[in-house]
Structure formats: C-alpha cells, structure tokens
Amino acid sequence: MADIAVERTTVPxxxxxxxxxxxxxxxxxxxxxxxxxxxxxxxxxxLGSNSLWALTFxxxxxxxxxxxxxxxxxxxxxxxxxxxxxxxxxEFSTRFMPKMLLIMPxxxxxxxxxxxxxxxxxxxxxxxxxxxxxxxxSYVIVGVMTLIALGLLEPANLAVLFELxxxxxxxxxxxxxxxxxxxxxxxxxxxxIATIVIMTFLASR
Amino acid sequence: MTTPTDTSVGGPAEQRPPTGPDAEDLRxxxxxxxxPLAISSLGLAVIGGIVLAAQYGRxxxxxxxxxxxxxxxxxxxxxxxxxxxxxxxxxxxxxxVMGWGLVAYCVEAGILAFVxxxxxxxxxxxxxxxxMLLLFAVDVPLMLGFSVARWQPAPEPGREG
Numbered sequence: 001m002a003d004i005a006v007e008r009t010t011v012p013x014x015x016x017x018x019x020x021x022x023x024x025x026x027x028x029x030x031x032x033x034x035x036x037x038x039x040x041x042x043x044x045x046x047l048g049s050n051s052l053w054a055l056t057f058x059x060x061x062x063x064x065x066x067x068x069x070x071x072x073x074x075x076x077x078x079x080x081x082x083x084x085x086x087x088x089x090x091e092f093s094t095r096f097m098p099k100m101l102l103i104m105p106x107x108x109x110x111x112x113x114x115x116x117x118x119x120x121x122x123x124x125x126x127x128x129x130x131x132x133x134x135x136x137x138s139y140v141i142v143g144v145m146t147l148i149a150l151g152l153l154e155p156a157n158l159a160v161l162f163e164l165x166x167x168x169x170x171x172x173x174x175x176x177x178x179x180x181x182x183x184x185x186x187x188x189x190x191x192x193i194a195t196i197v198i199m200t201f202l203a204s205r
Numbered sequence: 206m207t208t209p210t211d212t213s214v215g216g217p218a219e220q221r222p223p224t225g226p227d228a229e230d231l232r233x234x235x236x237x238x239x240x241p242l243a244i245s246s247l248g249l250a251v252i253g254g255i256v257l258a259a260q261y262g263r264x265x266x267x268x269x270x271x272x273x274x275x276x277x278x279x280x281x282x283x284x285x286x287x288x289x290x291x292x293x294x295x296x297x298x299x300x301x302v303m304g305w306g307l308v309a310y311c312v313e314a315g316i317l318a319f320v321x322x323x324x325x326x327x328x329x330x331x332x333x334x335x336x337m338l339l340l341f342a343v344d345v346p347l348m349l350g351f352s353v354a355r356w357q358p359a360p361e362p363g364r365e366g
Contacts, residue, residue, distance in 0.1 A: 047320055047323060109313050125258070127262045136259045139254075139258055140255060152244075154349065158352065
C-alpha cells in the first residue's frame with residue numbers, strides 16, 4: 001500500500017483535460033511480416049536440407065534471442081515499465097508490444113524447430129543418449145514456458161493493445177493486464193536461466 | 206507496483222478514462238471458463254508431446270499420449286461449445302483475432318509438423334504429434350481471441366449480424 005501511495009505522489013498527472021493520449025499504432029506491425037516470412041522460409045530450407053550449420057545457426061540464434069529477450073524484458077524492462085508514468089507507459093507499450101507479437105513466436109519457432117532436428121541429427125534425441133534426462137528436463141522447462149507465454153503472457157499483451165485502441169481505454173484493466181504481462185515475463189526469464197544451464201551442460205559434453 | 210489508475214489523470218470526471226468496473230467488467234461473470242479449459246487442453250498437448258519425444262529412439266508406449274490428446278481435444282471442444290452458446294459477446298473482434306491467430310499458428314504448427322514428416326516419423330507417432338499440434342494451433346488462437354473479445358464492447362442483443 002505504501003508503495004502505491006508513494007507512486008501516486010511521484011507519478012505526474014496527465015494533461016489538464018481528458019485521458020492520456022494514446023499514439024497511433026498498428027497492433028500487428030505489417031512492415032515486419034516480410035522479415036518474419038523470410039526467416040521462416042530460411043528455417044524450412046534448413047530443416048529440409050538438414051544442413052548442420054544452418055540448423056545450428058537457427059537453433060543458437062533463435063535460442064539466444066529468446067533467452068535474452070525473456071531475461072531482459074522480465075528482469076530489466078518490466079520493473080522499469082512498472083515505475084513509469086502512465087503516458088510514458090502507454091507510449092512505450094504501443095511501440096514495444098506490437099513488435100513482441102511478431103518477434104517472440106518467430107524466435108520460438110526457430111529455436112524449437114531447428115533444435116529438435118539438430119538434436120536428432122546429433123543423436124541427442126535418442127533415449128539411449130547418456131544425458132537424456134537433461135534433455136527431457138529441458139522439454140519440461142520449455143513446456144512450462146510455452147504454457148505461460150501462450151496462455152497468459154501473449155493474451156495479456158494482445159488484450160492491452162486492443163484496450164489501448166478504444167476511444168476511452170480502461171486504465172485499471174490495462175494496469176491489471178500489464179501486471180500479468182510483467183509477472184509472466186519475469187517467470188519465463190527465470191526459467192530461461194535453467195534452460196541456459198541445461199543447454200550449456202549438454203553442449204560441453 | 207502501480208497501475209495506470211493509481212495516478213490522478215487530470216480533467217473532468219466524464220473525460221477521464223474509466224477506472225472502475227464497467228460494462229465489460231460486469232460481463233465477465235457470465236462468460237464460460239474458456240481460458241482454463243483452453244490452457245488445460247494446451248497443457249495436456251504439451252505433456253503428451255514431451256512424453257512422446259522423451260521416448261524417441263525406442264518403441265514408444267502410446268497409451269498415455271493418446272489419452273492426453275483425447276482429453277485435451279475434449280476440453281477444447283467443450284470450450285468451443287460453451288463459448289458458442291454465449292449471446293452477448295464481441296464476436297467480430299473474436300473472429301478477427303482468432304482468424305489471424307489461426308493463420309499464424311497453423312503456419313507455426315505446419316513447420317513443426319514438417320520436421321516430423323521429414324524425419325520419417327512412424328505413422329502412429331506422426332498422427333499423435335499431428336493431433337497435439339492441431340490442439341496447439343486451435344487452443345492458442347482461441348485464447349487470444351477470447352482474451353481480446355471479453356474486454357471489448359459487445360453488440361446489443363438482437364443487433365448482431
């Protein structure tokens with residue numbers, strides 16, 4: 001409660017009349033779609049050709065981006081966002097969240113698709129692989145992250161964007177949804193640390 | 206953490222953004238439990254996928270993944286049926302988000318399915334993976350569409366369509 005009271009006094013009030021301005025924004029950044037399409041075509045080519053380099057590239061690049069973005073958003077951007085003034089938070093969200101809508105599913109598809117094929121290629125997927133239990137543990141962690149990301153984080157992200165598109169956005173609702181977004185981003189960020197531990201362990205065997 | 210409503214946005218009351226319960230908030234109590242059903246269905250598909258993938262390279266037992274996929278499918282159908290019975294709902298917004306979500310997640314599921322086909326996965330395992338990917342490709346757009354539409358103003362009954 002004290003926390004809220006302090007922030008009430010420190011957060012600057014909006015303009016003298018009317019709700020905080022919501023900048024024009026597109027829920028899905030259409031200009032990014034060709035980039036996503038190019039990446040997915042590249043991934044399919046990598047999967048079809050079974051090129052070890054291409055599979056490693058897509059898995060490592062996708063996994064590094066996924067892990068870094070989750071950690072950065074959950075543990076750095078999220079807490080900062082929670083302390084911003086309402087207009088700043090709205091302006092940041094309208095520019096940031098549409099991009100996340102394209103980036104995250106793309107990097108997740110890259111990582112999982114190429115990773116499965118790469119593990120099969122290297123024989124790591126086989127149940128007789130000596131460190132199979134570690135691999136199964138990584139499946140479980142990815143499964144939990146998938147559920148959190150797709151069942152809580154992404155719906156909250158999208159609902160915030162649609163709420164902001166309304167002529168009179170409901171501030172309380174946006175606050176609730178943003179809390180879900182930041183909390184779930186933080187949880188997936190922490191789970192990503194476990195993924196890093198497992199993947200670096202397996203890569204060093 | 207604070208919320209946007211913690212701040213005193215200036216201006217006359219009628220011009221301020223709504224901060225308390227409104228029509229969309231009040232409608233929530235009448236909505237069916239689509240999110241818990243869909244997330245449970247997705248969870249069962251994910252668990253089934255993990256069980257199946259963990260047995261890669263040996264003759265897998267398909268009993269558990271088949272049961273998980275079946276229950277997951279049942280939960281998804283239940284969510285769809287319950288949702289279809291809702292009269293006051295922002296169906297246009299739901300259709301728009303679910304439609305584009307289906308396109309996006311079918312592409313994603315299609316790429317993952319391509320991996321299994323390309324690897325010559327045995328038919329029974331392939332069908333199971335396919336069923337789980339289908340659950341994934343429908344569950345996620347359903348959750349996205351519902352989570353958006355539940356907070357959108359619904360057309361008045363009798364004025365839809």
